[in-house]
Amino acid sequence: MEKFFSFPEQLLAYLQCPSCKKGKFIIVAGNEPGLLCQSCKSCFPLIEARYVTKDIFLTPSFHKQINSKGLKKSNYLKDGSEILLTSKKPGYSLSAEVVHEIVKEELPNQGLILDSGCGNQGFKYKINNPRIIGTEYQYYENAFYPINILENSENTAFKNETFDFIISNFVLQSIYNQQLYVNELARILKKNGKIVLSTPSPRWYLAYFLSPSSHVKFLKDVIKNPFYFIASPIKFFLKSHAHNYRELPEELKSSNTLRAEIRQSKKEYYEGLFSKAGLRISKMESSGNVFSLNTRYSFLGKLFKNRRLKKGIHYTYVLKK
Numbered sequence: 012m013e014k015f016f017s018f019p020e021q022l023l024a025y026l027q028c029p030s031c032k033k034g035k036f037i038i039v040a041g042n043e044p045g046l047l048c049q050s051c052k053s054c055f056p057l058i059e060a061r062y063v064t065k066d067i068f069l070t071p072s073f074h075k076q077i078n079s080k081g082l083k084k085s086n087y088l089k090d091g092s093e094i095l096l097t098s099k100k101p102g103y104s105l106s107a108e109v110v111h112e113i114v115k116e117e118l119p120n121q122g123l124i125l126d127s128g129c130g131n132q133g134f135k136y137k138i139n140n141p142r143i144i145g146t147e148y149q150y151y152e153n154a155f156y157p158i159n160i161l162e163n164s165e166n167t168a169f170k171n172e173t174f175d176f177i178i179s180n181f182v183l184q185s186i187y188n189q190q191l192y193v194n195e196l197a198r199i200l201k202k203n204g205k206i207v208l209s210t211p212s213p214r215w216y217l218a219y220f221l222s223p224s225s226h227v228k229f230l231k232d233v234i235k236n237p238f239y240f241i242a243s244p245i246k247f248f249l250k251s252h253a254h255n256y257r258e259l260p261e262e263l264k265s266s267n268t269l270r271a272e273i274r275q276s277k278k279e280y281y282e283g284l285f286s287k288a289g290l291r292i293s294k295m296e297s298s299g300n301v302f303s304l305n306t307r308y309s310f311l312g313k314l315f316k317n318r319r320l321k322k323g324i325h326y327t328y329v330l331k332k
Contacts, residue, residue: 015091017060017070017157022144025123027170028053029073029162040085044069045077054079060150060157062096070150073162091157093141101133101155105312106218106299106325110180110209111137112318113296113327117207122175127164127196128182132156143178165191169199179208183281184272190284197288197332206290206330212297213276215324218304278326290330297323 026046028034034050044057056077057069068091103111115138118124122142126134129145136155146167150158162168165188177196186192196206219225232251233240240247274280278295285292297320303312304324317323 012065012067013089014067014069015089015094015157016057016087017068017092018144018159019090019092020087022159025170025173026168029166029168030076038085038087039079039082041082043077043082044085045079045082046071047079047082052079054082058161062150062152062154062157064094064096066091066094068157070158071160071162071168073160073166073168092159094157095136096154096156101131101136102306103133103137104306105303105309105317107180109298109303109317110207110325110327113209113298113329114138114178114180114207117176117205117329119176119205122201122204123173124176124178125169125174125199126178126180128179128185129158130154132158134178134180144174165195167195167199171198172201172204173199175201175204177204177206177208179206181209181211183208183210183284184276189275190287193284193288193290197290200332202332204332205293206332207327208330209325209327210281211276212278212322212324212326213273214301214322215276215299215304216273218299218301218324221301221308222305223307224305281326281328285328285330290332292328293331294329296327297321297325298327299324 023036026036028048028051030053031048031051034048036046036048039045039047039054045054046057047054054077055071055073058072060068060070124140124143126143126145129147131151131154132145133155135143135145144159146160146162147158148161148163150161160168164186177200179196183189183192200206229251282292298318300312300315300317301324302308302315303317
């Protein structure tokens with residue numbers, strides 16, 4: 012069993028301490044390896060991420076701090092960020108394929124790229140670009156490439172104006188403080204850089220409920236919480252279908268429902284977020300018909316137009332700073 016780092020060594024030069032907002036990091040080791048801020052001495056763990064391979068990928072996690080006592084400066088191990096973890100090919104929905112096309116059309120020939128909320132690193136696999144840095148809240152065991160950094164996207168560990176291009180594909184609706192998230196994207200984007208940000212439109216929710224997987228997930232929630240469902244079936248339905256409901260702390264769950272999420276899925280709401288963050292809309296495309304969301308219905312989705320629609324299930328924005 013071999014140990015790798017999940018990030019290239021040069022990425023350390025682009026990081027700043029999320030606690031003091033200025034410190035540089037060094038790699039330290041002892042009872043628990045970590046990244047130590049040279050200014051405020053905050054130390055963040057390098058967790059052992061395990062995917063389908065037997066190898067271990069030491070991954071920076073900025074969710075909590077560890078005790079730095081007794082830790083000493085350590086050398087960089089092998090870079091494992093470009094190791095393809097599986098030979099299994101991903102299956103993309105027609106609606107996702109459209110977003111891939113838009114990203115490829117806007118992608119610069121050089122510079123650093125961030126995939127914010129990268130999931131299983133599907134974009135990196137699809138685009139096959141080593142310049143893509145993938146960040147997530149947690150790591151997925153079925154990832155195609157190691158997740159580079161685990162962090163809260165509302166308070167990232169990157170320096171100002173780090174990235175030339177940022178991908179945010181279907182992430183915004185899962186963020187609790189959406190304005191703070193968009194502000195962070197604007198902060199770490201270089202001047203004249205681009206963000207391709209894809210979000211659900213109100214019609215996405217119709218497509219979602221046409222998908223069998225949504226009903227399977229709901230039934231699993233009912234089995235897991237039968238008494239809550241019996242006590243208030245409608246409230247349970249609205250809460251369990253909200254994108255970020257499962258990840259929220261208990262004190263915030265009462266205000267997060269599917270109804271509130273649908274209300275926020277309008278152009279006017281999104282455009283207000285971008286404007287407040289100092290981002291301007293270079294382009295916006297409405298895409299995806301109601302049958303394009305689920306791969307099971309791809310034969311139906313192909314019968315209808317999927318790009319440049321008046322009322323698609325996705326809004327994909329190209330934003331500039």
